[in-house]
Amino acid sequence: MDNVGNVRKKPVIRRLSDYKLASTLQNQVWQTLKSRISSQSLEISSVVDLGCGSGVNTFGLLDMFPDAQILGVDSDAPMMCYLNDQHEGCRFVVGDFGEWIAPGPVDMVVSSSALHWASDPEVALKCISGYLAEEGRVFLAIFGPKTYWEFQEICDALVKGRVEIPAKHFLPLTDWERLFELDFEIVWRDTWEDLAIFDSTLDILRMMHKTQTQGRGLVHWAPGLLRAFDAAYHARFGGVRISHEIGFYELRLRPGRSRRISE
Numbered sequence: 001m002d003n004v005g006n007v008r009k010k011p012v013i014r015r016l017s018d019y020k021l022a023s024t025l026q027n028q029v030w031q032t033l034k035s036r037i038s039s040q041s042l043e044i045s046s047v048v049d050l051g052c053g054s055g056v057n058t059f060g061l062l063d064m065f066p067d068a069q070i071l072g073v074d075s076d077a078p079m080m081c082y083l084n085d086q087h088e089g090c091r092f093v094v095g096d097f098g099e100w101i102a103p104g105p106v107d108m109v110v111s112s113s114a115l116h117w118a119s120d121p122e123v124a125l126k127c128i129s130g131y132l133a134e135e136g137r138v139f140l141a142i143f144g145p146k147t148y149w150e151f152q153e154i155c156d157a158l159v160k161g162r163v164e165i166p167a168k169h170f171l172p173l174t175d176w177e178r179l180f181e182l183d184f185e186i187v188w189r190d191t192w193e194d195l196a197i198f199d200s201t202l203d204i205l206r207m208m209h210k211t212q213t214q215g216r217g218l219v220h221w222a223p224g225l226l227r228a229f230d231a232a233y234h235a236r237f238g239g240v241r242i243s244h245e246i247g248f249y250e251l252r253l254r255p256g257r258s259r260r261i262s263e
């Protein structure tokens with residue numbers, strides 16, 4: 001697998017002031033995935049965008065493959081309903097990573113900044129391999145547990161057990177790679193370690209809220225705690241900074257694992 005891409009530590013250091021909160025990171029992640037997709041001359045007639053959220057990438061995929069059938073899938077029912085009402089050219093359906101199966105073989109599955117939320121990643125990957133066309137490709141950008149780890153460390157020190165960051169439970173990228181190998185070959189991969197510098201803990205909380213990392217329990221913070229967090233951050237990390245660990249992958253089905261649904 002070592003020949004499929006670089007494992008690259010790429011500390012991208014940014015200040016929040018020139019960094020428009022969560023959507024900037026999500027957009028950067030998508031741009032990386034998109035440039036990989038564009039660099040492949042793929043014959044695509046059907047695309048699924050898994051965990052499509054607001055549909056911004058789904059419409060990007062429509063621009064890239066205007067003749068393809070493009071389907072966005074997300075567990076957020078009101079958002080899917082809204083998108084179906086507002087937009088033409090793509091279709092949106094409600095589905096969970098662990099359950100949703102496409103009605104026919106799909107040439108390309110894309111999932112950007114989303115699949116790490118799957119409650120059972122192995123089942124989610126089985127669902128994909130169940131409907132991916134024989135020559136199909138999967139393009140993923142997933143976050144690992146080294147995302148927000150600094151935040152978790154300070155939470156553990158200051159408010160033991162009261163604030164748990166969901167990223168703590170994200171699967172390590174090496175575990176994802178072991179799961180991929182059950183049904184897929186890794187064609188390409190890249191990894192980022194992104195370091196964002198924030199002006200204050202409050203900015204981090206805003207960011208986490210936007211990225212759906214909604215740190216449960218944050219609302220219960222006592223007055224003065226944010227200040228204590230800031231102080232703890234500065235003492236421990238020399239600034240208010242948050243890491244994101246992101247893995248990018250292109251996968252194809254292993255020989256003999258071709259689609260089951262059309263057979």
Ligand SMILES: C[S@@+](CC[C@H](N)C(=O)[O-])C[C@H]1O[C@@H](n2cnc3c(N)ncnc32)[C@H](O)[C@@H]1O
Binds near residue numbers: 056073114212
């Ligand atoms: C951070 S957003 C990314 C949205 C979009 N892919 C982007 O890059 O802008 C993650 C999305 O995954 C969806 N999601 C989370 N868990 C899910 C699940 N189990 N099944 C389907 N979608 C899920 C959320 O509703 C959300 O829209």
